Amino acid sequence: MSRVNGSLRPCWVVPVVALLLFLGRAQAAEETVTASFTDRAGPNHYTVVFPEELGGQVIEMPITGGQFRMAFDADAESARLIEWRQDIAPITIAGASTGPITVTMDAAQPSSGAYDAGARTFTVGATFILEFDDSVLSQYGFVSPFRLQAAEQGAFYGTGSLLRAAMYLEGTGQFGLGEFQYTCKTSAEVLYDLPQGFGQPGDVNADHEFDIGDPIACLSHLYLGVEAPCPGAIEVNGDGREDLSDAVCLLGYLFLGGPEPLGDPVACK
Ligand SMILES: [Ca+2]
Ligand SMILES: [Ca+2]
Numbered sequence: 001m002s003r004v005n006g007s008l009r010p011c012w013v014v015p016v017v018a019l020l021l022f023l024g025r026a027q028a029a030e031e032t033v034t035a036s037f038t039d040r041a042g043p044n045h046y047t048v049v050f051p052e053e054l055g056g057q058v059i060e061m062p063i064t065g066g067q068f069r070m071a072f073d074a075d076a077e078s079a080r081l082i083e084w085r086q087d088i089a090p091i092t093i094a095g096a097s098t099g100p101i102t103v104t105m106d107a108a109q110p111s112s113g114a115y116d117a118g119a120r121t122f123t124v125g126a127t128f129i130l131e132f133d134d135s136v137l138s139q140y141g142f143v144s145p146f147r148l149q150a151a152e153q154g155a156f157y158g159t160g161s162l163l164r165a166a167m168y169l170e171g172t173g174q175f176g177l178g179e180f181q182y183t184c185k186t187s188a189e190v191l192y193d194l195p196q197g198f199g200q201p202g203d204v205n206a207d208h209e210f211d212i213g214d215p216i217a218c219l220s221h222l223y224l225g226v227e228a229p230c231p232g233a234i235e236v237n238g239d240g241r242e243d244l245s246d247a248v249c250l251l252g253y254l255f256l257g258g259p260e261p262l263g264d265p266v267a268c269k
Contacts, residue, residue, distance in 0.1 A: 035067060064089050068238065081124050105129065126150070129146070152186070199267075214250055
């Protein structure tokens with residue numbers, strides 16, 4: 001075993017330490033988000049158009065749950081999916097039910113893409129795997145698991161811990177009888193991770209969502225004596241006061257494309 005001290009430091013120590021520091025900085029630059037597919041986040045459904053051989057059906061496939069995890073690096077302007085799962089309600093194709101459908105990603109295939117921190121937009125490609133009951137559908141060439149390579153075009157919106165992701169996907173898939181076309185609108189809520197007792201400015205009713213309930217809770221607190229669930233979240237315009245201008249600011253943000261509320265979390269009381 002070699003001794004390592006100030007006078008006997010082997011020549012490889014400095015480059016190895018430098019490499020570890022570099023890797024540590026590189027890793028620190030990559031952040032991950034976990035988000036759940038929910039109705040309140042926005043549209044969540046596939047639209048599939050089948051060819052004439054299967055009656056030319058247009059089928060809406062509602063996404064009922066699931067979540068994804070994505071890593072992105074603002075400095076490298078890169079993004080990649082780490083995990084993906086969507087639950088889709090059963091649909092009927094040519095008289096046969098698919099049973100529940102799940103969409104996951106093939107972890108053996110690398111996912112990669114681009115991230116624009118300024119616009120908060122991303123594009124991530126992956127190989128997705130659809131699994132369903134193919135006991136009848138296999139005769140038409142729909143065999144489970146069914147693989148699709150695709151790229152999600154998306155954006156984050158919202159502020160602080162109340163972030164949403166909206167994604168769009170379109171493409172074609174091959175099966176035994178030909179080709180089908182599909183589009184997908186996917187919306188997800190980024191995992192809310194503020195500690196108990198803290199809130200996001202603007203989420204005055206503390207339901208982890210920005211909507212009309214927040215300016216109502218704000219006005220009720222200020223003028224009707226109704227204690228808001230998170231009074232600390234009333235101050236949204238950064239003027240240091242809690243007053244009517246905060247409710248006006250919130251309404252402007254929600255309905256007129258006005259500025260976002262303050263971003264940093266606050267103590268609710
Ligand atoms: Ca709210
Ligand atoms: Ca204010």
